[in-house]
Amino acid sequence: MKSEPTEFSISDLENMPNQTEHWDGVRNYQARNMMRDDMKIGDQVFFYHSNCDEPGIVGIMKVARESYPDFTAFDPDDKHFDPKSDTNNPRWYMVDVKFIRKLAKTISLKELKQKPELEDFPLVRRGNRLSIMPVSKQQWDFILSLE
DNA sequence: GCCAACGTTGGC
DNA sequence: GCCAACGTTGGC
Numbered sequence A: 001m002k003s004e005p006t007e008f009s010i011s012d013l014e015n016m017p018n019q020t021e022h023w024d025g026v027r028n029y030q031a032r033n034m035m036r037d038d039m040k041i042g043d044q045v046f047f048y049h050s051n052c053d054e055p056g057i058v059g060i061m062k063v064a065r066e067s068y069p070d071f072t073a074f075d076p077d078d079k080h081f082d083p084k085s086d087t088n089n090p091r092w093y094m095v096d097v098k099f100i101r102k103l104a105k106t107i108s109l110k111e112l113k114q115k116p117e118l119e120d121f122p123l124v125r126r127g128n129r130l131s132i133m134p135v136s137k138q139q140w141d142f143i144l145s146l147e
Numbered sequence B, C: 001g002c003c004a005a006c007g008t009t010g011g012c
Helices: A010-014 A029-038 A109-113 A137-144
Strands: A020-022 A044-049 A056-069 A093-108
Touching: A010 A020, A010 A044, A010 A056, A010 A093, A029 A056, A029 A093, A044 A093, A044 A137, A056 A109, A093 A109
Parallel strands: none
Antiparallel strands: A020 A093, A044 A056, A056 A093
């Protein structure tokens, strides 16, 4: 899962009450579907910092609550307000994530791109803009071996 | 700040 | 259903 550290960083998550926060603001259908359909309690997740000096994977968290409506879509004062989502028929969903740990070092996008083992990893594919993407077991283990 | 890539919107 | 216009993402 990607986040801009100026918006919400791994440290922000670590400092939340119970080290848990809802992952609101996703307004992309593919990403929504993954949260809604695929992410289960206890699933481990990489936290990726985007749009910053050193884009890359900075930590690990886990799914603490399975999908429920993203209430920020209902709030006209919220940055992520979507008039087309209403409480009776929510368009956007989110999960809660809980901090597990920071990585000893950032595994940078640059480094990930250099690994032939990750050729099929969506993050390093050209033009990829998805903020949430699946990681296979093999990819997960390989990436962690780079820490 | 630039811009390629991609998603969404809406007229037709 | 097509596709041009537009908005957003995010690396660089």
